[in-house]
Structure formats: C-alpha cells, structure tokens
Amino acid sequence: MKWCSKHQGEAMDGEKCPQCAEESKPVPFNFEQIDDSHQRAKVFGGWLVKSFENVYHAEMTDHHSGGEGWDWRVAMAFVPDPKHEWEIEK
Numbered sequence: 001m002k003w004c005s006k007h008q009g010e011a012m013d014g015e016k017c018p019q020c021a022e023e024s025k026p027v028p029f030n031f032e033q034i035d036d037s038h039q040r041a042k043v044f045g046g047w048l049v050k051s052f053e054n055v056y057h058a059e060m061t062d063h064h065s066g067g068e069g070w071d072w073r074v075a076m077a078f079v080p081d082p083k084h085e086w087e088i089e090k
C-alpha cells in the first residue's frame with residue numbers, strides 16, 4: 001500500500017493514497033465540542049453551531065413514553081466566518 005508524504009509513506013504519482021481518499025470523502029457535518037451544550041461544524045463560509053438544552057417534560061414521565069422526562073432540545077445557527085478564524089478557547 002502506497003501512502004503520500006503527508007501520510008508518511010511513499011510519494012504518490014497520480015494515484016491517491018488511501019488516507020487522502022478517505023479524507024476527501026464528503027463529511028458534511030463533523031461536529032466538534034465547544035462546551036457542554038454547544039458543538040460546531042465547519043461548513044463553507046463559516047460554522048454551523050448546534051446548541052443543546054436539556055429540557056424537562058413533566059408530561060413525559062408517564063409509563064407510555066418510557067422516558068424519565070428529560071430530552072435534548074437542539075437549535076442550529078449559522079455563524080459566518082469565511083476564513084474559519086474562530087478558535088475554541090480551552
């Protein structure tokens with residue numbers, strides 16, 4: 001198996017290395033954790049930010065739902081950032 005220099009193998013001429021082929025596959029939303037309730041995904045022209053909120057539903061505690069009354073509420077927002085300069089502070 002030949003890999004490119006980027007992936008620390010033999011230089012490729014023409015044919016793509018398996019790793020590059022893997023990376024070039026469309027991964028539309030690869031979410032990255034920002035904090036406990038936010039995730040972001042790099043998209044063209046900016047970021048897609050997903051916000052989670054843990055919501056309690058008293059009406060869902062009955063035996064029909066099988067749940068404990070909690071669920072995640074998710075909201076999405078687009079943050080324009082063409083150069084992807086937004087760094088997550090750790």
Ligand SMILES: [Zn+2]
Nearest residue numbers: 004007017020
């Ligand atoms: Zn490669």
